[in-house]
Amino acid sequence: MAKKKTKFMCQSCGYESAKWMGRCPGCGQWNTMVEEVEIVSKAKGPRGAFQHSSTVSQKATPIMTVETAEEPRIETEMDELNRVLGGGIVPGSLVLIGGDPGIGKSTLLLQVSALLSNRGLRVLYISGEESIRQTKLRAERLGVQSPELYIYSETNLELINQTIEDVNPAFVIVDSIQTVHHPEVTSAPGSVSQVRECTAELMRIAKTKNIATFLVGHVTKEGQIAGPRLLEHMVDTVLYFEGERHHTYRILRSVKNRFGSTNEIAIFEMVQSGLREVLNPSELFLQERAQGATGSTVVASMEGTRPILVEIQALVTPSSFNYPKRMATGVDQNRVSLLMAVLEKRMGMLLQAQDAYIKVAGGVKLDEPAIDLAVMTSIVSSYRDVPVKAYDCVIGEVGLSGEVRRVTRIEQRVSEAAKLGFKRAIVPSSNLGGWDYPPDIQIIGVENVNDALKVAFGE
Template sequence: MAKKKTKFMCQSCGYESPKWMGRCPGCNQWNQMVEEVSITGTPKRTFMHSETTVSTKPAKLSAVETVQEPRVTTDLKEFNRVLGGGVVPGSLVLIGGDPGIGKSTLLLQVSSQLSAKASKVLYISGEESIKQTKLRADRLAVKDDNLFIYSETNLQLIHSAIEELAPSFVIIDSIQTVYHPEVTSAPGSVSQVRECTAELMRIAKMNGIAIFIVGHVTKEGSIAGPRLLEHMVDTVLYFEGERHHTYRILRAVKNRFGSTNEMGIFEMKEDGLEEVANPSEIFLEERSQGTSGSTVVASMEGTRPVLVEIQALISPTVFGNPRRMATGIDHNRVTLLMAVLEKRVGLLLQNQDAYLKVAGGVKLDEPAIDLAIAVSIASSFRDQPTNPTDCIIGEVGLTGEVRRVSRIEQRVSEAAKLGFTRIIIPSNNLGGWKVPEGVELAAVSTVNEALKIIFGK
């Protein structure tokens, strides 16, 4: 006869312990150990290793035949871009984001577009009733006979519905509300999320069904549940943005079928999400003219160049240690560039507070933005505005040199398209490509050269 025992499991990383601990040894998080009931004596069936109908044997790598993964595209080109070209059949995609950001709206629109391609789509909502989902569908003008709505949280019933309907695409909203009756812990716990995701992955791989699951996020911004959840799925997408602003950013942090550097921009409107074809215009439309501390850089987001504004505010500190704050840029990169400016250029920044921000809520992490950050800091420190038609591109080394960047032709073409007439680039990037008409290139090899060209001294 099975015996019931209790164990304590970390809700952050899944670490198990026979006794309660205030701090988890696995992830060092406090107050994450929750008591759960485990059954011993009778071996519990694990859903990951449930019976399969296909027998597989080890095969030689050279004898394996491969074909190009077929993809199903939607009408949202930005969504297709982030996924790597479209939806791969049999894939398991996890979408996370803050509450109210528009995850359900995005997936309902995607469901409508996929069902319009003569494919059955099953939208399973564990948070809304069928009537509530229908009201939202009416607001988004979603009407299609191939789109089926199901309100259920029991995974066994969900599995039965998938077998009966045999859809090509399934949406689970959300994974934290789904539970398996054989798992004794509460819905949303580590055990439930892990086992339910494993079962959904088995369904996706065996039947070739593309499954999208919505994941809640914690107050720190990471997807709730164990990190194992992100390792199990094929693709992890984050839907970001401010609830009180209309623009949303969809980015991939893991993608087995495409690049993780892609970014999709959407605008939330009354009738749903609309893709933004030219995000550079959006990021620069509210740029103020004639103010110091503002520069524009052409950054690459995957295969697409995006022009964004970098703002800096340098002011004398009133504390013993000056503050360094950055939004959208790595804090360590700002500290490094300020040290380069102080050592190589001679700017006395050790008694100055520094606040930097990327306008529009974009996060930049490529080295080509270094020179623009340095120029923004110098512009605010000297209180000298930069030329509004200048675009600055380049990586900065510790000796103050400006280093070569990749895809310079695409960056310059995007800047020329938006009316920038002078572009500061690394000298090593000159030659071998066509310069757009009406664009003046200023090649620099050091930060000092760049500051002399921009400020005239």
């Protein structure tokens, strides 16, 4: 006979408590503890646990005797998606895709379903938010027609499991995981318990039946995937779909990948017929760059294994407040404050009475140290009201003493700049040796910020 008992669980981090508390001890957030009914049965073990090999007794194996092989992959016709996934879809993998409402998650997965089903691979698209008719109307707008694409509208996990048994697909898409509920879990759909148990069951199905499964996840107002943090640890790959709803460009970013490198990005353009790949993002981000404008510098940034040229803009104006403003979009605001302090201390620029606004054009987020020198060049260009030469590309990390430090993969960065017609590349002097220079671009090495600014402004 099952015994019922109640517990209080934080809907943000999954912290459990026997009594209600106003503030969660785990994450520190207020009013997130919700009462849930837990069913404990002596006849059954913990529900939702991954029991792929529970019936087989295994022994510890020396690592030297374990045989490995390259993971098999199924490539889609979307080269951008293949790059983010590490070369293609791995059978039996569990992929989580998060993003803001209306950003294009369902559109992307429906297009991927069409590409896979057109190759004769059976795909089951499970929608917990739309009816079958609504999904069909969306598919007609995207031109998706395939006899191997099955659509199913259901939120009950037991019925979903039975449908997977009947259809026997090679790929399963669940849109979204927050709408799916397990009938034996008494909490509401989208709660920590439901998300954890449903994800564990879908992971068991994916691993035991070797079915590649895509899960769509809602995000909170802070931009994090809703539900417990455990959700991102359970899956094999976590992708974030970024972009502004009022802009046409979308960025699919990999933040976790057990089968490939992280921080890879794919860029798509939202058009009437769906999402279209952007094969040359550097040209896209620079096509609207104003010629001769002050406060504009181009930098070659690495996103995973791909170099991308982006424009960093700066606007420095006298402040009318006691405390000047420091605002940044696409770069860390603390990094901007640090670089401005280096300019004040090492270059003698009086920036403490200036408002500074930094922006990365195109909506890209940059977090690598190789953009430091370009940010400083943009700030100095706006402060002096002198433009940077349009054919210059600035690359380098800056230390607190004003030195320009070595960056990684300098050859790929410079080659991308030469491909787009840039004539000069200002790089750290420690990066000059050991690689072949492209013939159409001049490589200038600098040791500190003072030397870089002299080169950039022709002093």
